[in-house]
Amino acid sequence: MSLNTFGHLFRVTTWGESHGPAIGCTVDGCPPGIALCEADLQPWLDRRRPGQSRFTTQRREADQVRILSGVFEGQTTGTPIQLMIENTDQRSKDYGAIARQFRPGHADVAYHLKYGIRDHRGGGRSSARETAARVAAGGVARAVLAALAPGLTITGYLLRIGDKPVDPARFDRDEIGRNPFWCPDPVMAAEWEGYMDELRHAHDSAGAVIEVVAEGVPPGLGAPLYGKLDADLAAAMMSINAVKGVEIGEGMAAAALRGSANADEMEMRGGQLHFRTNHAGGILGGISTGQPVVCRFAVKPTSSILTPRDSVDVTGQAVEVVTRGRHDPCVGIRAVPVGEAMMACVLADHLLMDRGQTGGRRGTIGPG
Amino acid sequence: MSLNTFGHLFRVTTWGESHGPAIGCTVDGCPPGIALCEADLQPWLDRRRPGQSRFTTQRREADQVRILSGVFEGQTTGTPIQLMIENTDQRSKDYGAIARQFRPGHADVAYHLKYGIRDHRGGGRSSARETAARVAAGGVARAVLAALAPGLTITGYLLRIGDKPVDPARFDRDEIGRNPFWCPDPVMAAEWEGYMDELRHAHDSAGAVIEVVAEGVPPGLGAPLYGKLDADLAAAMMSINAVKGVEIGEGMAAAALRGSANADEMEMRGGQLHFRTNHAGGILGGISTGQPVVCRFAVKPTSSILTPRDSVDVTGQAVEVVTRGRHDPCVGIRAVPVGEAMMACVLADHLLMDRGQTGGRRGTIGPG
């Protein structure tokens, strides 16, 4: 990862600001001959698109993605794929007041201290709007995975909003798409509705925990020691706006376990290697084992709230910041498709990396 | 990060296996004119060295680091610094039984599936022994930081072993060096002694949570969006053996907070920008703010235990694995100096990156 590029062979470079004319990304290193068109990408963007329920920002963006290069007659050509999404509803005037103020919890002050200049309109480069470009890139990655690792699926959902966690006993994968929260627990989904309204009335916001699971991941992805699959996933997820923690498998809770409880025992089932548990989250020594890859990350509560907060402006004057504009009370909701996209990109990248180094050579387990 | 290299400008490439003749690393991109000798590096290695208390592995390694290049007459020259540590106490025979078995919780099976071949002796490349090279590199990074960011300090300590967390009310930084656990809580340090003995008798092990804090970090380090300081820290920490979760500031707990509680308010104090709290862990938008950079990570319990565990061998036969050899009941203890080293390397790298891009240009806050 380097500045605005991530990935080794399947490399994504994003660009654009919240209130500029457009945002986008270049996907370089994509294999040739993969079927791809704009209609393949749009559904992923639509999932992330703002204004789809009353629980997300009311900014209205069409988020129409255009493929400007790298695809010819419906197939990728192996050359860079440029994806562009025009910004259509910027309303910069909403942000005028904060051109010289630093919103608590925002990147404003950090950009100012580092660069001495910042595009303050809608957060500029640090806006979550940039994640639309990631989702578009993730769509390309999914097309690659569909071709190279058929059967691989990626599923993201919320495990918690604020102090309201999902009940694992009620986990129902089919429920995820049925509510506006990507919530696998129908009871909690209903509860979150009221919770969102309460937060809005309280002029406040809440954080969230997102889990992304990839099933059908081939064993052998990940290149120790610093190109480990989990290290790249950690970087990818931590690079998403507002993320403050990343976990693989048991995550932070692994610290509280004993070795006899944590290490996943193995056996053969139907001639295949089988792990009895998945505390490891599908990764050992930085390499996928064939088990589901399980990654979680925490998103902090939206810092853009109507509750007044103390801060300073560029001259050092004390100011009280009230962030108007159209903001998500829980940005974690729209982080679900973003987390899925980052998972897709990391897996596509490591699939190509592994194919490059090992050529798909694989150790086998079984009678010689 | 790419395979066995991490960092952008200050780049570390490690090499070596647990039971090969030596391990080491190349530190490339180090600024010239930094005072450096082997005696500057050795103390950091001594802190990580095995066999220093009865709570860590009894393997006896001198861990003497040699500088083979890049230093001339006591100063770095700007050319690659090669650091080598010879392995002196390998006892490969301890590991013979597992040449064809896959230890649960270990990288054995993942390396086998990916590469079709592995150096099984002591875990080979996946052994925690590799972290000695990181600690050596971290020593170079500390020398760079001492020259370029005087006053910057890095402090690591354990916050938890197994189900026994430190009591924040008893946090005493001076205590950290006084016990064999890097524990900031004297009461808990005493309790951990008994806990370690209990684990050993139970033929079991425990995980740990380590916190690493860097104070005096200049604002402006970190390059959004994929070279974010927190993204690089996440990758760096997650790349350490056995780490399953990484947090910045509030970390996973940020999900449970409300926006009004999480965003750190700002004010001027003595003409300087001051944050009233540090939920952000010193990083906003991927860029350091000048507050302490706070990073935590969880280490899973040692998988090498005497308790028998079910597994399979390379032919698919069921086997019962008992890991003899000399292992830490809690590898988290020795992960403290490793985490510090990774923090040092990431900060040194971003200091150079920031100097390269911005030249130290900084936005100021205060009366014009």
Next chain:
Amino acid sequence: MSLNTFGHLFRVTTWGESHGPAIGCTVDGCPPGIALCEADLQPWLDRRRPGQSRFTTQRREADQVRILSGVFEGQTTGTPIQLMIENTDQRSKDYGAIARQFRPGHADVAYHLKYGIRDHRGGGRSSARETAARVAAGGVARAVLAALAPGLTITGYLLRIGDKPVDPARFDRDEIGRNPFWCPDPVMAAEWEGYMDELRHAHDSAGAVIEVVAEGVPPGLGAPLYGKLDADLAAAMMSINAVKGVEIGEGMAAAALRGSANADEMEMRGGQLHFRTNHAGGILGGISTGQPVVCRFAVKPTSSILTPRDSVDVTGQAVEVVTRGRHDPCVGIRAVPVGEAMMACVLADHLLMDRGQTGGRRGTIGPG
């Protein structure tokens, strides 16, 4: 350099095909606070633009560059700068006949063999049209150099077309801009006019040698051993379409020199280090010395000619290829601004790299 990205800190990623909707590039790592607008970039593009004289392709492209991100209120912000140039005059029908044929001297066959698919329209990704994006990026690099290395100038010109070289005795820098060939020799410029007409009537084309000189380059740029300034220049120039050779200073002719003739002697003049000659082309050990950096490259003759050439099609049938369409009889002419742009990008990149690693620390020569 990696696939479609070049540069270390100042990184340029280009995208786009000859007959797609647009081409462009992302410039990442640009320092903040550099004055920049579209009008700063357009003049460089206008110099490369086709259809400006009867000696270059008659394709008519406005080559209007748009800045889509990374610039705010006339200054760079330090975030990625997206530059886009729409393709307006594609006339794909000119190329229909060659969809299944492989033009001798072109990348057609190589793309087919590698990717199994290619955008044949106008050469697709391998078209020299891509160099417009390089020139745009070079404009950004020039703005960076103007700010960080005032006085640095970059001058490109033709030294040869076909078998007609410039006479060094008539070298006149002021002449370069006065003729359509960037020719520093007024006599030869006149001769080339007739030569171009002759080539056109002969349905043939000619190669060229371009020299690019950078004066006022600070000493210390270039990072041995594989980030050498000359190695990066060699890669940058060789990556330009149709380039087959790159030279620094004496270049290939250095082989014929004796050591006593080649090594540039040094003396002090006015308290400054002075080299009596510049056989080295301003680079020793991969590092700039402060002398003019002199780089030459050879461009092969345009392969798109009206003279019939033998080839095969995708089925292996023998075909006779006559390339119609609108082509430059000597692509080397328009390679001058491209070579200048690559020089600018490489120097800007190394300026940032050097500042990052050494902070501008410099050894001095003179009385203590």
Next chain:
Amino acid sequence: MSLNTFGHLFRVTTWGESHGPAIGCTVDGCPPGIALCEADLQPWLDRRRPGQSRFTTQRREADQVRILSGVFEGQTTGTPIQLMIENTDQRSKDYGAIARQFRPGHADVAYHLKYGIRDHRGGGRSSARETAARVAAGGVARAVLAALAPGLTITGYLLRIGDKPVDPARFDRDEIGRNPFWCPDPVMAAEWEGYMDELRHAHDSAGAVIEVVAEGVPPGLGAPLYGKLDADLAAAMMSINAVKGVEIGEGMAAAALRGSANADEMEMRGGQLHFRTNHAGGILGGISTGQPVVCRFAVKPTSSILTPRDSVDVTGQAVEVVTRGRHDPCVGIRAVPVGEAMMACVLADHLLMDRGQTGGRRGTIGPG
């Protein structure tokens, strides 16, 4: 390429100074399961080793390479391969006089200006001794190529020393190994013997042109636009000490050709694509075509000569430099195995890169 690392997937990081305890390199990304031992590498080093004939430096180095990691039971494991060569005959006292002087034609002054400090002993990092590490890495690359592209051969030879070029009419590949000059022309080889003696008596030196040809290269290697095979070769060769020019195929001479003469016509022969000529040097659009890859580079004359040369010292005093010590009158001779090694590394890297991106997918030519 970045500082002391080159390659994308097959990455080589070299380290070490001429008069330090050792030099070496880390080869990262090597495929697993490749047969490799020290005896496979030593012959390549022996070819480059000094002191083998009276025409190269009389420094006596055993150049024994040791494999410290990444190989287990005679096979590569896919983890970093550390190669170390101890320096045994440094004689630093030969160099004492030049600690404060800048030798004309050497990197001394450039290193001083950039770093403010340099290991002056034997040229330190800028010594041609570093190329031993490249040759060792090239040995690993050759083992990879032998496994993945059987039949691929790499042959280097001298085409010119000083003003004495080989006569193409006498080119005899079998002759190359029969003389101490890697000369394919037996008449010229004899003439060079006398020429070397003459140079030595004249206290002077000469440059050389080396050609390296790779035959049996699979089509499809090289990733346009900035990871082009020719761009990477240009960087690789230009990074070798004393190289001032690099050519592919016709090279600089392509400029003097007409398009009708330069573009290689194609036909089918025995059902296979056949090019009638190879002006392109086996690369079109940055991608290998299956023809022999032909690369040439020029090495400047050794700057270390006994003829006095004017220069300055660090205080700015005029000095007369006479370089004693043991130097090659033509460093180009020993550059042959170095050029071969770089060719091997670049090809191995691109083979893995291509396998990663395209999976060996290939367009075919022939009846459907």
